[in-house]
Amino acid sequence: MGHVGRWSARMLRSLGITLRAQGTVHSGPVLIVANHISWVDILAINAIHPARFVSKADVKHWPFIGYPVASGGTLFIERERKRDALRVVHQIAEALKGGDIVAVFPEGTTSDGHGVLPFHANLLQAAIATEAPVQPLVLRYRDAHSAVSAAPAYVGDTSLVASLWATVTADKLVADVRVENAQGARHADRRALAEHLREIIVGRLNEGRA
Template sequence: MSATLGDQQRQPGPSGPLELAQAVPLAAWRLSRVLLHVLVAYVRSYLVWPKLDEQGWHDETARWSSKLLTILGIELSVQGQARPGAKLVVSNHVSWLDIVAINSVVPSRFVSKAEVGQWPLVGRLVTAAGTLYLVRERRRDAMRVLGLMSKAMREGHTLAVFPEGTTGDGHGVMHFHANLLQAAIDAPAPVQPVVLRYSDPQHAVSPIAAYVGDTTLMQSLWWIVTARGLRVHAHILPLQTVAHADRRALADLLQAQLSDSLHLQNH
């Protein structure tokens, strides 16, 4: 799908001169506040974050993430409650916003590609938040990351992964890859499924948030900062134990649970 075709099908952004005239000031206002919010976090990552205990880090992460959603004009709706303590959060993947949404309700350490750590400003924040980096070019690096994940969960941390391995359009849940789920089995630590859905006043499943196809980061950011009424729904499903689990069977079970929940929300 080309970016042009995608724009024609989805049309998530302004579509006329009047809308554009209204959207530009809104986008400028939101983006300036986002930049300030990130800069404050950058300073705090050196001066404050290293002094925080586990609960302090959780509170800081949830507060910062919730405020970022507010700055972007995104409302957060939460159903269910996560269990405290060590666990592996497993979620469907729609957008780069997913990390912010999850951290607003279940502060977690994420697994990310190594390149993210090199991004200006954001890379520092992601690293300081305890992100575990996977070097995809190294065939055996997944084993190293699995060991770090298991160790972190044994130490009481919450980690989060997106087993689909890529983003979808939000209408369904794609096949779950089982590899990273092995870390929960090895720890052992329970799995906390979280279903994410984005809606807007015109759509139960909003095309605005979906970061798919040939969509660029700048396009995605523009659609989001010019949107009105965007809402993210986080449905926290019951905790899933992993005792004596097979990772592939666990992946199939979790994928079915999230898919069924999303289907019910969409209808």
């Protein structure tokens, strides 16, 4: 698992979060595509299999996830600069060519866990260009009182401190992570691929609530 994976698993336990995982991350190179709810997502994914994340730069200074972000070869993107995505696409492509596992959150921001925002397709071009597979990963949080816990959601005007407090005080918080089958990206249209991956994740989330 490596030191980042072990550290992430310990941090989840220290936060009072139980990790429940299904499926196996494809051996690299692979681009993991996940829905995004919380800063906890990075810990949960790394605890299953360490990956290089695409993240905004200030995340490396956050508590709990700053260490795995700084240690895991994270690719930082400046979302305020529209053309910065192209630079990061090239970096992801180079990482995939090198056999790495890279994880992205194509919603571009967090949701409350009840739904999945539209996927931005730009970063998927790296997998298409290198013919690396893409692998959908489904994140869900639940607690003793709700099938979709609001505790870890880091959305809207919620501060990091408030989100951290809600997380550590939640009653029997569980992070459910399901790794779906890897999908081929060769010759794919990136927008069609983005929608297909989103449909897989939404379908699994809806299935879990049925």
